[in-house]
Structures are given as C-alpha cells and as structure tokens.
Amino acid sequence: MTKNILLVGVGGQGTILASKILSIGLANNGYDVKMSEIHGMSQRGGSVTSHIRYSEDKVYSPVVELGQADLIVAFEKMEALRYLDYLKPNGKIVVNDCEIPGTPITSGTCEYPQNILEELKAHADVTVFDANKEAEKLGNSKVANIILLGSLIGQMNLTNINWDALLEENVKPQFVEVNKKAIQVGIELAK
C-alpha cells in the first residue's frame, strides 16, 4: 500500500529539510519513494508544500491526490486548514500550534482565523503541540522542524529506521545532538 504524506508550512520553517531527511530515510530502508515540492515563492513568505509517497512496491506519481493523504504535518495552523482537502477520511494531522500571519493579516485587511483546531478536530485525528516551544526547551528554536519530523515518524510507525545516522550525514556536526533529541521529543509527542 502506498502511503501519502503532506508537509505544509510557510517559507523558512524548514519543511524542505524535514522532507529531505524523511525521504532519504525511507529510500535507504528499501522503500520506493517519490517526493514533490512546490517552492517557487517560498522565500517570500508564501505557502510551501512537500508531497511524499512511499511503498514497498513501485510508486508512480510523486503527487498526492486530493482526499488521499494518510497524514498531514502542518508546521503552521492555518496551513493545515489550507491543505485539509488532501486528507483521507479518518486521516491524521499533526499540527504545530503556531500562528504566522500573512500580509493580508499583518496589514489589518483580514483577521487570523479563530477555532482552527476545532475545525481540524471535527474531521481528523489531530495531534497538537507547540513545536517552537519544545525546540526552545532543547535550547535551539531551529529544531522545531525536526520535532515535527519526529512526530511524523511516530505517527507512521517508522521508528525502526536509523534516523540518528541520517542526521549525522545531513546536519552540521555541532547540531547533530540537539537534532537527535528533537526527533525523540517528536516521537514522544506523537504517542
């Protein structure tokens, strides 16, 4: 069975690194993997998505179909809502309890939407935590993305893969330890 995962967030939140580590981990462990990113304007505050599809058999399309995602990991609350169309009935959502207002909100044209978590919970099995706060507890606010990756790993039962080795290969040496801890924090939060 092909598994479908969507990582969604805002430019600069580290979705691309998280999806890179995830897809290499899956590929190294014998899965066929396809990953697709749309990141054209991401550095300018736009919305960013990574589609990841993996299977023990062959994977054809790199793009998740609407209504087919097993899991959506949202690095920002409103982004979870934006991509909710992709979720399977009874699919899961991991959502970072973090609000990043876009320019229509900062400029006062629109309000940041209320009750997003309630809306999400009405449709899906939702795990919520503040990854930014958890990252600060580890002493490095930049590992929020890896905590969210850890939670994904927990949700998809991928804990048997040696993620520590991958972090050693893909992260600067001085940040390896804090990233390893971040993965574990994420896995715990997924429980």
Next chain:
Amino acid sequence: MAQKVLMTGNEAIARGAWEAGVRFAAAYPGTPSTEILENLSTYKDIDAQWSPNEKVALEAAFGASVAGGRAFASMKHVGINVAADPLFTIAYSGSNAGLVIVTADEPGQHSSQNEQDNRNFARHAKMPMLEPADSQECKDMVKLAFDMSEEYDCPVLIRVTTRVCHSKSLVELCERVEKPIVPYVKNAKKYVDVPANARIRRVEVEKHMDALKVFSNETALNVVEDNGKKIGVITSGMCYHYAREVFENEANYLRIGFSFPLPMGKIAEFCKGLDKVYIIEENDEFIEDAVKMLGFGNIAYGKYAPDGSRFFHYCGELTSDVIRATVTGQAFKPVDFDRTKIVARPPALCAGCPHRGLFYELGKRKNVVVSGDIGCYTLAFAPPYNAMDFNCCMGASISSGNGAQKIFNKVEGNDKRVVSVLGDSTFFHSGITSLLDVVYNRGNNITVILDNRITGMTGHQQNPGTGYTAQGAETVVVDIEAIVKACGVKNIKVIDPNDLKAVKDAIDWALACEEASVIITKYPCVLKKFSNIDKAQYPNAFKSKCAVNTDKCIGCKACLKCGCPAISVVNKKAAIDPTMCVGCTVCKQICPVKAID
C-alpha cells in the same frame, strides 16, 4: 550494485550531462530549470556558466559544440522564446560534438507568466525531442540525447515539466565517460548559414528527420505495456505516472519517451482493436492531433471527446485526481469543511528588501504609470503599493514604457509619466537594448534599475554585476552606471533605496527631466550571501533592528503602508517582529510620530 540516490529531475539532468562527458554548459536562471546549471557548476570537469540571457547561452553552447566539445544549454519554457533565433538555425547547422538543449515547461504556471507547450518548438524548429518522466529517465535520456545528437548531426531538445524538475526519485549513478574533444575541421558549407549553404542544410534536416521517424517507431523509448485490455492510454512525461495511478493494470499503455517525431506507426498499431483510447498530456493536443490524423478520432478522448466536446481540462496539471475526476466522474472525496476561514498567503517583498523604499514612494504618486518587468519587484503590483500598471517579459519594462510614454505625450494636457522598473539581472538580460531604444528614439521615460547585486527571484545566481562566475571564480564587476552612460543617457542618479528622502528627491528630479533619465537604486538583496565585495561595500548592512516605542505609537498604521512582513498591529499599536527585522529603517522614516527606533 551501483549506488542509488534520491535526486530531483534537475539534479539528474546535470548528473546525466556530466556522465555523458559534457565539457561546456550555459543557462540563464528561470523556474523550474535553475537548479540544472547550479548542479552542473559543481562538477569541476565542466565549464558551466550563467549567460546574460537564454539566447546567449544557446549560442555559446552551439559554439562549444562546433569547436568539438559536448555542449549543453538549459532554460525555462519562456527562455526558449528568447533563444528561438539561434534555435531554428542551429537545427540546420547541426552539431559537431553533441548539443543538447533542455526546456523546462510549467503546466499549472506555478512561477510563470504563461503555460506555453514547448513540444511545439521541436516540430517548429525541426529537431528531435525526448520527454523523461522521472529522475532516472532524466539522467538516461540526457546521455542518450548526446549520442543521438552526434549520430544524426542535430541538436536534441529535452522537454521536462515542473513536476519532473522538482520531484525526487531514485537514480542509479554511473561514472563519467570522457569524450575526447572532436578535432575541429573548418566546414563553412555546414556552419555558415548563407542562403546557398542553408538551402543544402535544409534538405539534410529533412533527411535526418525522416531517419528519426523510423527510429521513433523502433526505439524502446516509446514502449507499449499490453495488459490485454480494450482501453488504451497514450501519454508522455510525468503524465504517465499520473495515469498509472488511476488506470493501474486496467488499461494498455503506450508510453512515449521520444516524442518528436512521434511514433506514428506504433500509435496506429496500439489504437487498432481498442474500444477507447485516452490521450493524457498536459497543455496542447500534441499527441492527440496525431491520433486523430491517423483516423482514430472516433475512439480518442483527449482535450476533446469524439463528439468534439471538451474532455480533459485544457490547462493546468493533469494530476491523478484531475484524470480520475474526468474519466470516472468521481475523484476521492475530500472532507467537507468551512473553507471561508482560510486567508490567502501571498508572497511579499521580504523584510529588508531594498525594493521597498522605491515602491512605497512610487505607489503614492498619482501621475505615474509603472511599466514592470520579471523579478521579485513584480510583487509591487499588489497592495499596499499598487505600484505597477503592466508587465510582459524580460526587459520589456523599458521598451514598453517607451511606447506608452510616446502615446501619453500625444494626449493634450496629459502629465502622465512612465516609470520603467527592472532588476540588475533583467537589465543585463535584455534591458540594455530597450534602453538604447529610448535614447536613440528621443524617448523621455524614466527607468529605475533596482540593482540588488544578485539575481534574486530564482534564488541568488551570480550575474555580470556581482563579480563572481557560476563556478565561484572572481571576475569583472560590470558597471551598470557606465553601461547606462554608454547608451547615451545624460541624466543618471545612483541612490540608496533605503533612504526615503533620496528616493523621493530622485523621483522628483526624474519627473522634472525632459529627456530620458535613469535612477539606479543600489543595495544588496537581504537574502544574499554576502561576497567579499559586498562585505567591503556594505559593512553595516542588516546588522541592526528597529523596535516600536509603544508609548509614542499612536496606532495610525502609516508604517503598514510600506508592506513589510515584519510589521503587524498588536493591541492597536504597531509591532515589529525582531526575528524578521534587519533594520532597513524604511518604517522608521515613515512613522509620523517618530515611534520607531
């Protein structure tokens, strides 16, 4: 076992070119093609360069091929328009060492101004074309394209799309095959395109295209997957994978990897005996027209059904859900929820963007028409600036501005002045000839060159003004002001765009000039990794932060008009996000009560 690694299509194209023994590669950045040359530039055996534009890149690659080195050029789909002039004639001249050109098309227009289907260029320019569907095929087909270019003595076009370029899949790596430089032999009859020679080459083109028609029917690149069904799917590129998800083993497939000339015999053979054939291709009816020409229109469902009604959607991507909805009438049903809560997240000029000051000031002017160009600064069309009236393509800001100003000047009592805005890289790309047009033809529009010291929009590629090559070598820093002067412009000002008074004064000065004028706003892009040159010129850039004194702030929201994403309103007072602010001070200069320090 050979090593398998996850690669994007763009990485795999670069790897394929390297493995094929490429010596020379040239490109101009453009989404989704940019990373091809970025990756090529990491290989030491390749001379990889950013050219000022796509035409120059292709001409440089052609020269390298004629001189005997395997040569490569890549560009986005609209880049081929710029390179069309050499493209059509190179098709006649052919290659000495292999010459391969990549066009990266954008079904869905994720980052582009149009959705043109460059498969039409293969037919139009008469050159063979390959369409890889995943990263492994990208690598394999690039290598094959080089062999084919040499065997048939013609340039070969490879057409990829955004999803091929930016998707990752597993690729088996091989070693580089060193191709010796082919000895150069002067051959004017082949390479000098005077009519007498070109007429002979014209015949040669038909000869090798005839040979390639035979090849197309025989090659394993055009492959039938016979599942013994009465329903068939003909498709190419990424669409094969989308279709495979929907039809699985319930259809026969004709998968076209070599798509010009199309395998007409194979298509006819495939269609015989089918009840229904779906033609699944993004953008134009390239394969569909061939199927219909062969007489299978009565069973063919492509952009049109047999009765002439629309079938598959004519624009955008034909992802699996789109195909599923069209063919079965029902896609997987997404959950039903309240979509009205979702607020758009449009891209915005970054905090610290050096374009902000200019567009803040221009947006306030009532008597100006802004002629825009292609770059981050195109975002100035949106609120809060609303400071752009039209744009078209690379370099057009100045030339279109010239035409517009000439008409405004004919209107009695009209005081509209046209301000053309374009970036440094866009000026080098094709703005210089446009500026010559203004000066030579006695135009009087105002040009602003937003010199942020880098090619920003596509993710920071070097250009002739930065002092470095694609491969990091130090080189000449081309002086924009000197070029402007050499074009014959008499009125030139170079300003710091973060100094709002300087910006305002420069605009007033330009509006008062009766002749053409040029303002160069010079300040590095906030996202740029500073070179040694930048560090020396801008030692204090982006090293401070602004903060709001809430006791002084009156909540007037004047600062929001600069459109900085770091500024928001909290409890009716302005607030600046310290993690985003880099201290450009534009908001500080706007604040009427001096509440920002």
